[in-house]
Amino acid sequence: MRVEACGVGLTVLNYMNGNHSRRPEDLPRIPGHEAVGTVVEVGAAVTTLSAGQRVMSYFYLFCDDCDLCRLAHEPLCRRLRGQVGVAADGGYAEYLALPARNFLPVPEGVSVVDATAIPDAIATPFHVSRRAAIAPGDTVLVVGAAGGVGIHMVQMAREFGGAVIAIDRGTHKLKAVSEFGALAALDADTPDLSDCVRAVAPGGVAVAIDLVGTAQTLGACLEALGPRGRLVLLTTFPGGVTEVAPRRMVQAEISIIGSRYASRWEVAQAARLVAARRITPVVSEVVPLPNVEHLHDRLRAGTLLGRGATCPDRS
Numbered sequence: 001m002r003v004e005a006c007g008v009g010l011t012v013l014n015y016m017n018g019n020h021s022r023r024p025e026d027l028p029r030i031p032g033h034e035a036v037g038t039v040v041e042v043g044a045a046v047t048t049l050s051a052g053q054r055v056m057s058y059f060y061l062f063c064d065d066c067d068l069c070r071l072a073h074e075p076l077c078r079r080l081r082g083q084v085g086v087a088a089d090g091g092y093a094e095y096l097a098l099p100a101r102n103f104l105p106v107p108e109g110v111s112v113v114d115a116t117a118i119p120d121a122i123a124t125p126f127h128v129s130r131r132a133a134i135a136p137g138d139t140v141l142v143v144g145a146a147g148g149v150g151i152h153m154v155q156m157a158r159e160f161g162g163a164v165i166a167i168d169r170g171t172h173k174l175k176a177v178s179e180f181g182a183l184a185a186l187d188a189d190t191p192d193l194s195d196c197v198r199a200v201a202p203g204g205v206a207v208a209i210d211l212v213g214t215a216q217t218l219g220a221c222l223e224a225l226g227p228r229g230r231l232v233l234l235t236t237f238p239g240g241v242t243e244v245a246p247r248r249m250v251q252a253e254i255s256i257i258g259s260r261y262a263s264r265w266e267v268a269q270a271a272r273l274v275a276a277r278r279i280t281p282v283v284s285e286v287v288p289l290p291n292v293e294h295l296h297d298r299l300r301a302g303t304l305l306g307r308g309a310t311c312p313d314r315s
């Protein structure tokens with residue numbers, strides 16, 4: 001059951017390292033995990049899609065048959081084959097063939113370029129917000145707030161009712177997160193950063209979302225949490241380990257929550273929020289396919305809004 005989609009929108013938001021799996025047998029590979037296009041042909045058994053339909057990719061290659069897939073926990077699929085653009089060819093191409101279940105409709109009124117931000121950069125913050133149970137009145141710390149996921153995490157946390165303290169580096173990036181409604185935007189290089197966070201949230205934050213994933217940022221997030229605080233982790237590095245103090249975890253009833261991508265239902269909800277103008281997709285640059293390599297060089301150098309200087313594993 002396969003469908004071909006014409007890749008009319010270049011995936012400017014591709015984030016993952018093309019060798020994400022670090023398995024030589026997966027190379028060479030066409031990267032690009034947030035693909036948007038128009039269906040040109042469907043397999044004989046496909047009933048959910050038809051030619052001419054605008055679709056976006058769901059980038060986990062899930063089985064759709066195990067107990068967790070049936071519970072709509074597709075990222076936790078017991079027979080996960082990996083990700084589009086990593087374990088299967090992705091969207092940096094004119095045509096893309098994937099199982100029909102890996103495509104979701106793009107809502108009316110959402111442009112092709114805006115839609116490229118939905119499958120990961122907007123859907124992931126939706127899942128994070130649900131994992132953290134962000135509710136009105138919560139103060140939410142977002143570390144790495146001007147990145148591709150971060151800039152939408154700021155918006156999504158607000159959509160769930162949170163007041164956001166955003167942390168990133170540089171005047172340009174801090175201005176951007178402020179424009180998306182952050183209560184406070186703090187520079188990560190501020191010497192007394194934890195004091196600045198405390199000044200905004202004297203009782204500690206309800207939720208801390210670490211999009212950077214270093215030992216330093218994890219420590220800062222744990223320190224910032226107030227009673228019943230929830231730390232959400234979604235950026236990891238191979239072999240990364242951090243220490244926690246069990247006594248503080250118990251005494252303040254701190255929760256540490258892992259968050260992995262989003263379900264298909266959550267991707268569809270993220271699309272609805274974009275269509276309803278509740279979330280604004282932030283696409284910093286659109287380039288033709290031959291210029292993608294240069295764009296990636298700039299992403300690695302950290303000179304584009306929306307992306308940092310490294311390619312961590314954020315699965």
Ligand SMILES: [Zn+2]
Nearest residue numbers: 063066069077
């Ligand atoms: Zn499954």
